[in-house]
Amino acid sequence: MLKINDLHARVAQNDIIKGLNLEINAGEVHAIMGPNGAGKSTLSYSLAGRDNYEVTSGTATLDGKDLLDLEVEERAAAGLFLAFQYPVEIAGVSNMEFMKAAVDAQRAARDQEALSSSEFLKRAKAACKQVNLPLNFLKRGVNEGFSGGEKKRNEIMQMILLEPKISILDESDSGLDIDALKIVAEGINSQRDGERSFLVITHYQRLLDYIKPDFVHVLAEGKIVKSGGPELALELESQGYAWLESYDRTAQDGEQ
Amino acid sequence: MTDQLDEALSREYEAGFVSDVESRTFDPGIDESVIRRISAMKEEPEWMLDWRLKAFEMWKTMPEPDWAHIDYADIDFQAISYYSAPKSMDDRPKSLDEVDPELLRTYEKLGIPLVEQQQLAGIAVDVVFDSVSVVTTFREKLKEKGVIFCPISDAIKEYPELVQKYLGTVVSQKDNFFAALNCAVFTDGSFVYIPKGTRCPMELSTYFRINELNTGQFERTLIIADEGSYVSYLEGCTAPQRDENQLHAAVVELVCLDNAEIKYSTVQNWYPGDENGVGGIYNFVTKRGICHDNAKISWTQVETGSAVTWKYPSCVLKGDNSVGEFYSVALTRGAQQADTGTKMIHLGKNTKSTIISKGISAGKSNNSYRGLVHMGKGSSGARNFTQCDSLLIGDKCGAHTFPYVESRNPTAIVEHEATTSKVSDDQMFLCQQRGLDPEKAVSMIVNGFCKEVFKELPMEFAVEAGKLLEISLEGSVG
Numbered sequence: 001m002l003k004i005n006d007l008h009a010r011v012a013q014n015d016i017i018k019g020l021n022l023e024i025n026a027g028e029v030h031a032i033m034g035p036n037g038a039g040k041s042t043l044s045y046s047l048a049g050r051d052n053y054e055v056t057s058g059t060a061t062l063d064g065k066d067l068l069d070l071e072v073e074e075r076a077a078a079g080l081f082l083a084f085q086y087p088v089e090i091a092g093v094s095n096m097e098f099m100k101a102a103v104d105a106q107r108a109a110r111d112q113e114a115l116s117s118s119e120f121l122k123r124a125k126a127a128c129k130q131v132n133l134p135l136n137f138l139k140r141g142v143n144e145g146f147s148g149g150e151k152k153r154n155e156i157m158q159m160i161l162l163e164p165k166i167s168i169l170d171e172s173d174s175g176l177d178i179d180a181l182k183i184v185a186e187g188i189n190s191q192r193d194g195e196r197s198f199l200v201i202t203h204y205q206r207l208l209d210y211i212k213p214d215f216v217h218v219l220a221e222g223k224i225v226k227s228g229g230p231e232l233a234l235e236l237e238s239q240g241y242a243w244l245e246s247y248d249r250t251a252q253d254g255e256q
Numbered sequence: 257m258t259d260q261l262d263e264a265l266s267r268e269y270e271a272g273f274v275s276d277v278e279s280r281t282f283d284p285g286i287d288e289s290v291i292r293r294i295s296a297m298k299e300e301p302e303w304m305l306d307w308r309l310k311a312f313e314m315w316k317t318m319p320e321p322d323w324a325h326i327d328y329a330d331i332d333f334q335a336i337s338y339y340s341a342p343k344s345m346d347d348r349p350k351s352l353d354e355v356d357p358e359l360l361r362t363y364e365k366l367g368i369p370l371v372e373q374q375q376l377a378g379i380a381v382d383v384v385f386d387s388v389s390v391v392t393t394f395r396e397k398l399k400e401k402g403v404i405f406c407p408i409s410d411a412i413k414e415y416p417e418l419v420q421k422y423l424g425t426v427v428s429q430k431d432n433f434f435a436a437l438n439c440a441v442f443t444d445g446s447f448v449y450i451p452k453g454t455r456c457p458m459e460l461s462t463y464f465r466i467n468e469l470n471t472g473q474f475e476r477t478l479i480i481a482d483e484g485s486y487v488s489y490l491e492g493c494t495a496p497q498r499d500e501n502q503l504h505a506a507v508v509e510l511v512c513l514d515n516a517e518i519k520y521s522t523v524q525n526w527y528p529g530d531e532n533g534v535g536g537i538y539n540f541v542t543k544r545g546i547c548h549d550n551a552k553i554s555w556t557q558v559e560t561g562s563a564v565t566w567k568y569p570s571c572v573l574k575g576d577n578s579v580g581e582f583y584s585v586a587l588t589r590g591a592q593q594a595d596t597g598t599k600m601i602h603l604g605k606n607t608k609s610t611i612i613s614k615g616i617s618a619g620k621s622n623n624s625y626r627g628l629v630h631m632g633k634g635s636s637g638a639r640n641f642t643q644c645d646s647l648l649i650g651d652k653c654g655a656h657t658f659p660y661v662e663s664r665n666p667t668a669i670v671e672h673e674a675t676t677s678k679v680s681d682d683q684m685f686l687c688q689q690r691g692l693d694p695e696k697a698v699s700m701i702v703n704g705f706c707k708e709v710f711k712e713l714p715m716e717f718a719v720e721a722g723k724l725l726e727i728s729l730e731g732s733v734g
Contacts, residue, residue, distance in 0.1 A: 048685075048689055050685055051681065051685070071688070071693075072685065072688035072689055073688045073689075073691050073692060073693050073694075075689075076688070076689055076690060076691040077691050081689075082689050084686065087686070088680065088682040088683050088686055090683055090686070090687075090700070090701055090704055091704055091705065092703070092704030092705055092706070092707035092708070093700055093701065093703070093704035093707075097700075098687075098690070098700070099690075101692055101696065101700060102687075102690035102691045102692060103691075105690075105691040105692050105693065105696065106690075106691035109691065141704065142686075158690065162690070162691070
């Protein structure tokens with residue numbers, strides 16, 4: 001599924017990702033944790049292809065397809081989805097219109113037949129219910145006047161509709177109260193079917209109480225410094241990141 | 257994003273073809289004899305000729321206005337031909353079957369299959385090709401209701417009392433430089449009269465097309481909605497792609513009598529010139545309506561074309577409780593310049609006006625909103641609400657707002673809201689991450705921005721306007 005090999009990426013001349021390796025197989029849920037400034041958002045933006053996030057070396061493939069060679073929308077059509085930490089508003093464009101255009105574009109890019117309007121509407125309503133958003137959210141402008149929690153749930157709704165192969169969730173738990181957190185987690189869990197994969201980026205262990213990851217990785221100073229099972233998240237929760245940073249520095253010293 | 261923007265903005269103008277129609281065109285230049293010839297060609301009555309000549313005398317003494325936020329090469333008024341007509345129009349067609357097939361093909365290319373429209377859409381269409389009106393569909397059917405919809409040159413001959421009573425009462429001969437020129441040399445345009453208490457049974461529509469080289473188009477439209485009547489009118493405009501600038505100086509007058517309502521929609525797509533500002537239409541247009549008691553005039557415009565646009569569709573709210581509305585989308589790209597807006601002149605009591613203006617600038621274009629809200633002494637209880645939003649695409653374009661507010665009545669209320677925003681990288685990235693290509697993304701964001709205005713257009717034209725915007729933005733971002 002997703003293979004990242006020795007990835008280096010920079011933003012505004014600053015090297016942020018410095019040799020990151022990660023392999024996610026079909027059906028797996030991986031969590032990436034790490035302190036502020038570790039490069040978590042840079043990793044997700046680099047994979048999604050955002051402007052100004054420059055990959056300087058390394059590879060990233062999705063089902064063997066070179067992601068780094070594709071335009072942003074082509075990566076999306078290849079099956080990569082990014083749930084944003086701070087979803088933006090698009091005034092005057094209804095959620096429905098937006099998502100219909102997105103689904104149509106992705107299906108067209110994959111040579112799949114277009115969904116009929118009624119079939120799309122059926123799916124959209126179901127997705128809306130699943131994340132516990134009232135149906136009138138389909139008619140409202142994209143994120144227009146939504147609360148923080150509603151925006152995050154709206155992201156999950158989009159994920160459900162687009163059925164991506166790999167979903168990167170960039171701090172989808174930040175700013176959520178416990179009820180909203182549960183809804184977001186349930187939305188994600190409902191999509192776990194043994195085929196689709198997830199990369200959950202988070203600061204805190206608490207989201208992982210609801211989404212059980214298969215693997216947990218610690219990202220520090222641009223690379224994965226430790227990997228383990230779900231127990232690693234608990235360890236981090238109790239001990240913080242400080243011990244890992246010193247570990248990382250030692251490792252770098254060793255290289256020199 | 258900016259580089260891709262620049263690259264993408266070099267899109268083709270779709271209506272830029274030239275029709276091979278044999279024409280009779282006057283030599284360039286203007287003097288009294290030219291006006292006499294125009295009038296003679298049109299077999300006009302004496303009073304019409306006198307009116308033109310009077311306007312011409314006024315025009316000669318008037319200075320060209322220079323206050324707008326636009327910059328263009330001096331117009332040589334002696335280098336323009338003031339009359340051009342397809343030759344086969346000499347014997348005006350009585351029905352579509354008699355129209356030059358090449359002309360009909362032109363309209364088909366423009367997406368206006370007349371025959372089809374006549375049969376399916378039920379929209380009555382008048383088409384003005386260069387200087388003459390080609391054909392008016394549905395004339396007979398409208399006549400049954402007492403509705404007159406015909407070329408203004410016919411109206412001058414057939415309904416002289418109506419024309420004499422109202423022509424020049426809303427936009428006078430000396431109103432402004434371009435209006436005076438229009439009064440002197442106007443060649444055709446549409447005339448509409450809706451009788452008392454009549455709801456016009458269909459949308460009325462006119463398409464204007466400038467075809468000949470070096471001709472100006474000076475059309476004149478007069479719409480009279482008698483007491484308690486209603487009409488919805490739409491005009492569309494295109495021109496071939498040429499390196500020379502062509503002048504379009506139209507005048508539109510609306511007379512809205514007691515309790516009547518006129519809805520006037522424009523989709524303007526004159527040739528905008530190329531990326532460097534070579535060629536394109538100079539669009540200097542005076543549009544104004546007068547509202548009597550309880551009357552309502554609603555202007556909706558979608559302006560995507562022209563090299564230079566100078567246009568302020570206005571309402572004189574003379575009657576008590578009358579209502580004026582102005583909904584505008586103006587899109588400029590490349591080197592286009594638009595200075596457009598409205599004037600709401602509140603004279604009567606409890607008059608109301610609403611102005612919603614959406615300006616979109618891309619490329620290195622300049623887009624200005626200029627609006628006047630005037631509350632006269634007698635406008636007790638009058639209200640105005642203005643909302644003026646600008647959207648920037650890229651970082652080389654400009655958006656400007658020039659609101660003028662004059663209040664002579666302490667009970668009048670004027671509100672003005674303005675915003676300027678950019679199509680943000682965040683929005684583009686969100687759209688693309690969901691699978692939309694950059695063009696689709698921009699057009700979706702811009703369409704969302706314009707939604708408040710599009711919903712005022714008659715439905716079939718709202719679709720057309722959305723598509724036009726999409727074409728205009730084709731490839732515009734990355």
